Amino acid sequence: MDLHLQRGFFRWSIMMIIFMFVGVVIKPNDALSSNHRILFDSVLATPPPLPPPPPVGMCESFVIIHGYQCQEFHVKTEDGYVLNIQRIPGRSSGGGQVNNQPVLLQHGVLVDGMTWLLNSPQQSLAFILADTGFDVWIANTRGTRFSRQHVSLNATQSAFWNWSWDELVDYDLPATFDLVFNQTGQKLHYVGHSMGTLIALASFSEGKLVDKVRSAALLSPVAYLSHMTTAIGVLAAKAFVGEIITLIGVAEFNPKGKEVADLLNALCKTPGINCYDLMSSFTGKNCCLNASTVDLFLKNEPQSTSTKNMVHFAQTVRDGIVSKFNYGNESGNLEHYGENKPPIYNLSNIPSNVPLFISYGGKDALADVVDVQLLLDKLKFHERDALTTVFIQDYAHADFVMGVNAKEMVYNALIAFFKRH
Numbered sequence: 001m002d003l004h005l006q007r008g009f010f011r012w013s014i015m016m017i018i019f020m021f022v023g024v025v026i027k028p029n030d031a032l033s034s035n036h037r038i039l040f041d042s043v044l045a046t047p048p049p050l051p052p053p054p055p056v057g058m059c060e061s062f063v064i065i066h067g068y069q070c071q072e073f074h075v076k077t078e079d080g081y082v083l084n085i086q087r088i089p090g091r092s093s094g095g096g097q098v099n100n101q102p103v104l105l106q107h108g109v110l111v112d113g114m115t116w117l118l119n120s121p122q123q124s125l126a127f128i129l130a131d132t133g134f135d136v137w138i139a140n141t142r143g144t145r146f147s148r149q150h151v152s153l154n155a156t157q158s159a160f161w162n163w164s165w166d167e168l169v170d171y172d173l174p175a176t177f178d179l180v181f182n183q184t185g186q187k188l189h190y191v192g193h194s195m196g197t198l199i200a201l202a203s204f205s206e207g208k209l210v211d212k213v214r215s216a217a218l219l220s221p222v223a224y225l226s227h228m229t230t231a232i233g234v235l236a237a238k239a240f241v242g243e244i245i246t247l248i249g250v251a252e253f254n255p256k257g258k259e260v261a262d263l264l265n266a267l268c269k270t271p272g273i274n275c276y277d278l279m280s281s282f283t284g285k286n287c288c289l290n291a292s293t294v295d296l297f298l299k300n301e302p303q304s305t306s307t308k309n310m311v312h313f314a315q316t317v318r319d320g321i322v323s324k325f326n327y328g329n330e331s332g333n334l335e336h337y338g339e340n341k342p343p344i345y346n347l348s349n350i351p352s353n354v355p356l357f358i359s360y361g362g363k364d365a366l367a368d369v370v371d372v373q374l375l376l377d378k379l380k381f382h383e384r385d386a387l388t389t390v391f392i393q394d395y396a397h398a399d400f401v402m403g404v405n406a407k408e409m410v411y412n413a414l415i416a417f418f419k420r421h
Contacts, residue, residue: 057072057084057086057146058070058072058084058086058113058114058117058138058140058146059071059072059086061114062114062117063086063088063117063126066121066127068088068091068121068127068130069088069089070086070087070088071086071087071089072084072085072086072087073085073086073087073179073183074149075175075176075178075179076151076175077142077171077172077174077175078170078171078174078175079163079167079170079171080150080151080152080153081142081147081149081150081171081172082147082149082150082151083139083140083141083142083147083172083175083176084140084146084147085137085138085139085140085176085179086113086137086138086140087135087136087137087138087183088126088127088130088135088136088137088138089130089135089136090129090130090132090133090134090135090136091130091131091133100133100134100135101134101135101186101188101189101214101418102134102135102136102137102180102183102184102186102188102189103129103134103135103136103137103188103189103190103191103418104137104138104139104176104177104180104188104189104190104191105125105126105136105137105138105139105191105196106139106141106173106176106190106191106192106193106196106199106200107139107140107141107193107194107195107196107401108193108194108195108196108220108222109165109194109195109305109309109310109313110255110301110302110303110304110305111144111301111302111303112140112141112144112145112146112147112301112303113138113139113140113144113146114300114301115193115297115301115401115402116138116401117138118293118296118297118401118402119293119402119404122407123404123406123407125191125401125406125411125414126138128407128411128415129415132415134189134418135184137176137179137180137188139172139176139196141168141172141305142163142167142168142172143155143160143161143252143303143304143305143306144303144304144305145303155252155304158251160251160252161251161252161253161306161307161308162251162306162308163306163308163309164306164308164309164311164312164325165195165198165199165202165309165312165313166312166324166325168195168199169199169202169203169206169208172199173199173200173203173208173209174203174208174209177209177212177213178212181212187211187212187213187214188212188213188214189213189214189215189216189217189418189421190213190215190216190217191216191217191219191414192216192217192218192219193219193220193400193401194219194220194222194366194367194397195222197218197219197220197221197222197223198221198222198223198322200216200218201218201221201223201322201345201347201350201375202322202345204216204350204351204354205345205346205347205348205349205350206345206349207349207351210351210354213354214355214418214421215354215355215356215357215417215418215421216354216355216356216357217356217357217358217359217414217417217418218356218357218358218359219359219360219400219401219410220359220360220361220364220366220367220397220400221358221360221367221372221375222366222367223322223347223371223374223375223378224316224320224321224322224371224374224375225313225316225317225320225366225371226317226318226319226320226371227368227370227371228317228365228366228368228371229365229368250307251306251307251308252304252306252307253304253305253306253307253309253310254304255302255303255304256302285363285396286363286395286396286397286398286399286402286403287363287394287395287396287399287403288394288395288399288403288404288405288406288409289398289399289402289403289404290404293402293404294402297402308325311325312325312326321344322344322345322347323341323342323343323344323345324337324342324343324344324345325342326341326342327342347375347378347379348378348379348381350378350379350382352381352382352383352386353383353386354386355386355387355388355417355420355421356379356382356386356387356388357388357389357390357413357414357417357418358372358375358376358387358388358389358390359389359390359391359392359400359410359413359414360372360389360390360391360392360395361391361392361393361394361395361396361397361399361400362391362392362393362394362395363393363394363395363396364395364396364397365396365397366397367397376389388413388417390410390413392409392410395409395410
């Protein structure tokens with residue numbers, strides 16, 4: 001990768017490393033002090049100014065320019081967030097419309113649905129699925145640029161960011177599934193990457209959405225995270241404890257904010273840290289990204305999420321289990337769950353007949369092979385015909401959504417799996 005792209009990756013990668021900082025720094029009883037909990041449970045007394053107008057929609061920016069039809073939808077969650085969703089109707093080989101099975105694409109953390117559209121139509125999963133005849137739906141989770149609306153809050157308020165991936169399980173995913181199901185009248189196929197796999201697994205483990213899903217494809221599955229091979233994050237955490245604790249006081253985890261710039265400048269001064277290859281240090285060395293795709297990625301990403309969400313991920317790293325958000329002490333957990341500890345998502349409870357396609361990479365430093373094996377062990381009683389695994393030795397985390405050869409390595413097998421179900 002040439003130097004200017006590596007420098008661009010640096011700014012994005014620092015956010016991923018901050019995630020590691022939080023995971024290492026916060027002790028169980030310090031996860032959220034009373035002052036920090038105020039951040040997540042309070043609303044600013046003074047009404048903030050109106051947010052700026054939303055950016056040009058994804059259909060206009062990334063889809064129609066390639067000659068595909070595209071529709072923009074909005075759906076309201078039960079807790080009041082307004083989510084933006086794109087639909088790319090399937091096409092027949094002659095270019096006409098077809099009425100075929102819906103597929104929902106769910107992105108990971110710190111990005112949005114645009115990540116499915118970065119490569120050429122011949123290389124991007126959303127377009128490949130549409131060309132194969134599938135009815136493609138692209139989700140954008142709360143807090144990302146196209147989903148920053150709420151019925152009573154705006155994104156400058158702390159209360160807008162009072163959520164973690166638990167709320168994506170409880171509200172975002174059900175609202176998105178219901179929209180697709182109501183519009184098409186059909187069960188849907190699901191594709192998740194990274195965090196998109198976690199929220200699906202958590203949902204299925206509680207028996208949610210299984211009546212509306214035909215099958216689910218999980219790319220770079222993130223459930224267990226305790227074996228991530230990201231030593232650079234551990235080193236940085238030891239050097240910048242004070243700055244990380246300060247960041248916890250920010251409700252919106254904004255990758256482009258001042259706090260990140262300050263950390264970036266400090267991190268570059270640390271001996272032994274390569275400022276131009278932090279992406280590879282965190283995600284693993286991606287084998288198959290081209291410069292134009294990376295450049296387009298850097299112009300549009302990363303996206304905001306909530307600090308509470310990042311703390312929740314950090315708890316997963318630290319504790320080695322998949323559970324609901326830990327409020328840091330017995331009283332906080334009792335208030336929210338009626339228990340001293342947050343409930344666990346028991347992935348062994350995923351119905352054994354739900355068809356699952358799992359693809360993971362040997363060079364992935366985030367969805368490490370050992371952690372994926374822990375997930376597969378939870379699925380050991382899955383029906384044999386309902387579980388397909390595809391291991392790609394040379395793939396790292398980003399290759400599954402941006403790799404120029406992902407069609408040959410992953411997507412063809414994924415589509416064949418969907419057609420069988």
